[in-house]
Amino acid sequence: MSRALRPVRIKAKITAVAFFAILLSVGLSSFSIYLYVNPILSRQIVRDNQAIVLKISQQTAYLMEDVVNYAKGIVINDQVQTTLKKMKGMSGYDYYDYNLRLETILKEYSMLRDNVIIDMFVVDSRNKALEINELYGSTLYEDWYDEFRYNAGVNGFSKQHVVSNRANTSQFNVVTYVMNIYDKQNPDTYLGKLLIHLKYDVVVQPMLIDPSIGIRIVSFDKHNHLVYPDNWTEAKDFRRPANNSGSPADDVMLNEGRYYIREPIPPAHWELIGVVSTDKINASMKYINYVLFSITLICFLIMSMLIYPVVSNVTKPLVKLIRGMRQVSKGELDTRIVVKSGDEIEEVSQVFNKMVGDIKSLLEESVRMEQQKRELELKAFMYQINPHFIYNTLNCVIYLARRIDAADIAALTKAFISFLQRTIKNRPEMVSSIEEEIQYIDDYTMILKYRYDDRVEVLWEVEETCKAYAIPRMILYPLVENSIFHGILPSSQKGWIRIRITEQTGKLNVSVTDNGVGIEAQKLEKLQRDMASPSINEDLDHIGIHNVNNRLKLLFGQTAVLQIDSKEQEGTSIFFHIPRETKIS
Template sequence: MRFRNFSIKTKIAMLSFIALFLALLFSGISIYAYMYGILSQIVVKDNTVIVANLGQQIHYFLDYSKQFAKNIIIDEKIQEALRIKDSHSMNEYDYYTNIRKIDEQLSMYFALRDNVIDDIYIIGSNNRIISNKYSGFSGNSDWYSEFARAEQASGFTAVHFSVGPSHPNSVSKVISYIITIHDKYNPERVLGKLVIDLKYEVLEEIFQQKMGSMNELHLIRPDQMIYTSAAGKDVHGLLTDLRELAPGTLLKDGRHFIVQRIAGADWTLVGSITEHTINAEIRNIGFRFMLILCICMPVLMLLMFPVVNKVTRPIMQLNRAMKEVSMGKLDKEIHIRSGDEIELLANGFNSMVRDIKRSMDESKLKEQKERQLELQLLMKQINPHFIYNTLNCVIYLARQTGADDIITLTRSFIMILQQTIKMQPDEMVTIREEITYIQNYVDILHYRYEEKVEFMLDVDPSLMLCKIPRMILYPLVENSIFHGILPGKGKGTLSLAIRRDQDMMHIEVADNGIGISPERMADIQKMLTRDISESIDHIGLHHVNQRLRIHFGEHCALQIESNSANRTRVSFTLPLELETM
């Protein structure tokens, strides 16, 4: 099967899959081969940084303990108490009072660092504790004997167990820091030794937070494994192997060792990571890189742009044709030979356009008939409330004594009824006839509202024989009087102007009444476009607007301008149509 016979969906899917597969395959293989050695070095280097940071943190922990111990041994109260203790003239009461002073001072220091320190006490020259009654110290302890044999002025001991004041009923794992106390006024004189038991669990927490990707971490002394993450291994054999390692980074038996000496202590920090772990790290980096490539698929899609452009070109052609048809060009046809669904769509489009054109021709005749029926309906729905107003005027004048006014009023009323009864929905009358009808209507209103309304005519004499739809002006005049002038307090002026504008005539009904607020104007504009059944107020305006739109088109619809403190103008424009004799 040829490529042109595939659907557009299949074409794009096949090209996308092939391009993406090849890009990922070749880029993955090339990057993995090139970056393997580099990534291996990066993994080792990252773990070297972790070991260095861990060593720095351990050094800080030890150095801070040393500085803390130095501050204690130069404390004036402790120095004075130790000097008095060695005095041969001191009685037993003074001796124990002096010991209590030492305990109180050490307790104060203990409270400052109880999160790190397990116990603080002082050992006299006879290897007996002279402070802190809770300590389980013994001068024969292995860890203390080892320190004493080394004849050091200060240093850290091996890991051992101790009973401290924070938990007198249990044994805790600690590392002790011992420093000799010299009389600061006589440095040759030794007053004792200060022992600070550091909590081993603090050291464990440091290691647990700093493992990184390493398989094992060890902290060793020359004769003891201080800490190891390799649970279950032969500690003695492991210690022997680790002691032989020189500081730095080296590869041995498929394992990378990172060795660092801890400054200020005879301790060595050793981290190790296997080749298998490094390969796993590299694979993980590779997977993340491939994920990034998948997320960056828009870049790869650029490789398929020429093919996509070829596939979408018929779609664009069809789109342009649809826009032309929507603008009224129903003779438009397109010719696409792509061999897929787009060609079928184009053929269906051509058939649809022909059907639309035929349907529009058929609907024109139907629309003409419907327009006639709609005009008849609109004319029948004109609100006849002016008749009731006229009758009210007659009743009002009948109560008066002026019979001549009643005769005149009734005669005008009869003329209006005659014009209304003989009216046909689509009948056209001259402007002269329409003005006569309006004048009779205004004369009737003068009797009811006396001098409330002043009516002014401004009509181009050459337009008197031009035709307009019958009763097209009455609803506008009535609306200006009852909604514009009468609600006001003073006398109002109603004007009707008809002027020539080239081959059109401009008709305007204006008043200087109360005007229309912006909110009310918005409601009227919406009302003009609604169905008849939806609007009750200003139905006359609605009917006039509908008649103008149906008979002459949208460009002849009503235009309303007003504000709450000025004139209100309702206007429209009609083509000139002279009466034929």
């Protein structure tokens, strides 16, 4: 079950990595856009609120400028000027009559602006309210009038205060505008002050905005008295931040998580402050955040839809490769994978097919060489004879030869016993020392001397240090035998065989040279072709050379194959190189 799920896990892993990369890239891009856009939008929201504050300031200033201009028209009114001049020094009925005339004039002016003006009255140069019913005279001793009481050079708006109408016991929240009255014919003559009680609710009407839009309005007069709202408890959380630098405050200031937007109201020398909480700005940004999140999600979904087919195209060839590997692991070396993707995966499939083909060839070669090795072992085994029986028989021959005083027969038999003792032990992979091989060849040639009248002489040229090194057992015997029977005996003259063994750079150099009849060029070429063939034909000439060559290839590889140099009627030289083996003690 785990094997069946493995391709799915690979696909899921690649898909997960791809999706994670997409999500990370899209997320980082969206976050970067958010970091870039958020300050811009925040500033835009602040500017929008700044425009609101500016508009409120302009509306309030327009109302106050209208009041100021209206008051200017009253103080230069001829009737008002004449009445104030004549009332100086009057008393009794005349004073009362002119006072009534003045109130009538002011009442008419009040009625023309009754939407904003509650009432108005005049204070003479001695700060006495010119009124008949004494409605407002007592208010002149309140703190809102302190700035104007003894200062004939100050015009302006008072702070918010309460006035009472004793006639109907009603109270009003008002802002009073105070304007000094001078004789227009003699400007240095101070006549008094005009006081206009303005409806507080009307004055601050532009400042009344819905708190849900995210901005709160606070206003202060030039003495830092709260104008709006009229309840300080409501405004205490929006007190103006301190400006300790001594320089004018900035139009927009961020302090303790709030933006303070300042705008002046010049006619009254008031300051209007719009307070915007950063929480409100963040709340206003929610829509933008939702839009960015939606765009991010849509981009992620689109890219996911595009990446999934790509991942599938990558994983399908991988699944083919995995299936092919499983078949090869089961021994199905004829497996081939066909992938036509035009990319590295197709190249991997081609390399895989070549690798499987090479493995198959190597296995076949290994099996073939193992078969040859077993054949050589079998042949060596077939050549073995029961040594106990042979030794007893030959010892009897030696005993009989000594009884009849036949020394040559005894010596020949003794050499033959020594030769057999080394031959019967043979295995293709067994080794012996070079010194033992020398003794073995000497025993063999001694036997042949009795047979062929001493026609063969063996000459040894072996470095003394090489005699203890290991060499494959009986590797020289087939070569010596080949030189005797195919080189020297066919010749009419006595022959010699020179065996040379030297050491050079970690290798043993072995050569067997004779002065026999040599090998014809065509036969030599055929012999070399046959030696290159992996199979052994029992009908071949020089089969001993083939056996030695195959043993060397089996034991040491292609670098140890036999090399033959022969000239007709001059002799033959066979040589090979094998790694120097450990000395045999």
